[in-house]
Amino acid sequence: MLNPNQDTDTFRVFIRKNQNSSSNEESNQVYIDITPKMKWKQFLKASGKKLGIKAVNVYVPTRGGNYNEIKFLDELKNGDIVVISEGEDFNGGKNGGMKRKASDEKVFVSVLGAGGVGKSALTLRFVRNFFVQDWDPTIEDAYRKQVQVDGKSCNLELLDTAGQDDYEALRHTWMTDRDAYIFVFSVDKAASLDELNSFFELHERINGKGSNFPIILVGNKKDLTDENPGERKVSLNEGRKRAERFGATYIETSAANGEHVNHVFETLIRKVRQKGAPANQVGPQCCNIM
Ligand SMILES: Nc1nc2c(ncn2[C@@H]2O[C@H](COP(=O)(O)OP(=O)(O)O)[C@@H](O)[C@H]2O)c(=O)[nH]1
Numbered sequence: 001m002l003n004p005n006q007d008t009d010t011f012r013v014f015i016r017k018n019q020n021s022s023s024n025e026e027s028n029q030v031y032i033d034i035t036p037k038m039k040w041k042q043f044l045k046a047s048g049k050k051l052g053i054k055a056v057n058v059y060v061p062t063r064g065g066n067y068n069e070i071k072f073l074d075e076l077k078n079g080d081i082v083v084i085s086e087g088e089d090f091n092g093g094k095n096g097g098m099k100r101k102a103s104d105e106k107v108f109v110s111v112l113g114a115g116g117v118g119k120s121a122l123t124l125r126f127v128r129n130f131f132v133q134d135w136d137p138t139i140e141d142a143y144r145k146q147v148q149v150d151g152k153s154c155n156l157e158l159l160d161t162a163g164q165d166d167y168e169a170l171r172h173t174w175m176t177d178r179d180a181y182i183f184v185f186s187v188d189k190a191a192s193l194d195e196l197n198s199f200f201e202l203h204e205r206i207n208g209k210g211s212n213f214p215i216i217l218v219g220n221k222k223d224l225t226d227e228n229p230g231e232r233k234v235s236l237n238e239g240r241k242r243a244e245r246f247g248a249t250y251i252e253t254s255a256a257n258g259e260h261v262n263h264v265f266e267t268l269i270r271k272v273r274q275k276g277a278p279a280n281q282v283g284p285q286c287c288n289i290m
């Protein structure tokens with residue numbers, strides 16, 4: 001985990017050896033935290049050490065699915081999957097890029113919302129299938145998980161953001177260059193739903209108004225209201241209405257017991273796939289109620 005006392009510009013990339021796509025997934029779990037002071041040579045050294053190779057060339061994926069060689073650390077961003085070679089070319093076939101199989105689909109998602117609503121709990125429930133009671137609220141972290149949806153594999157790249165950081169600039173970074181967002185509020189706290197309005201406005205500035213950008217609106221901590229209906233401060237109908245306004249799908253979850261958590265991510269992947277399809281194949285945007 002990133003040390004919260006480190007400079008907030010520290011971010012994490014995942015590194016793997018340059019080998020063909022049959023490489024085992026485990027090597028993708030090796031990571032390096034890039035601090036603002038880190039130099040290129042230090043990055044190579046640290047990467048080589050973690051991978052057990054002499055690190056010489058560094059390749060990063062482009063949005064189009066190819067890999068480009070880079071020479072500077074500022075070409076990296078949080079959550080990147082970086083391929084390290086010992087000097088040989090990227091091992092990706094004639095077109096200079098990795099051969100993209102259907103299973104190489106990659107979806108970049110940010111989990112957004114106010115502090116304390118359960119963004120980290122949801123993310124960790126999904127990625128690791130456990131519930132965290134106490135998670136450092138200042139930690140911003142990137143996770144990867146490969147999931148099968150409708151018989152097709154998808155590599156999800158999740159950015160669990162730190163909601164109490166109200167800096168506009170940070171939010172802008174979290175929301176730029178993503179395929180989808182998960183907007184989270186807590187059904188026992190009405191203000192947490194309203195706090196999402198500013199994320200939505202920023203989304204409209206970044207992605208354009210009326211874009212069919214995939215968003216799931218998550219009303220979390222459903223378990224609290226199941227136990228004690230008086231705890232509910234946002235009704236199902238209010239959640240559904242806000243989702244409609246956001247052009248989102250509404251799903252209520254419990255990170256505590258796992259209810260509907262997988263459904264959030266599966267629905268999200270389907271929406272991303274629909275968006276990628278020709279316009280006449282795009283289905284209705286909202287609102288599935290759970
Ligand atoms: N009962 C209940 N508590 C939750 C749920 N999700 C998160 N929490 C708790 O709410 C607090 C804040 O969760 P956290 O994931 O750190 O929120 P974040 O700031 O949005 O990342 C923690 O104490 C969690 O254990 C949930 O679904 N049900």
Ligand SMILES: [Mg+2]
Nearest residue numbers: 119120137162
């Ligand atoms: Mg958190």
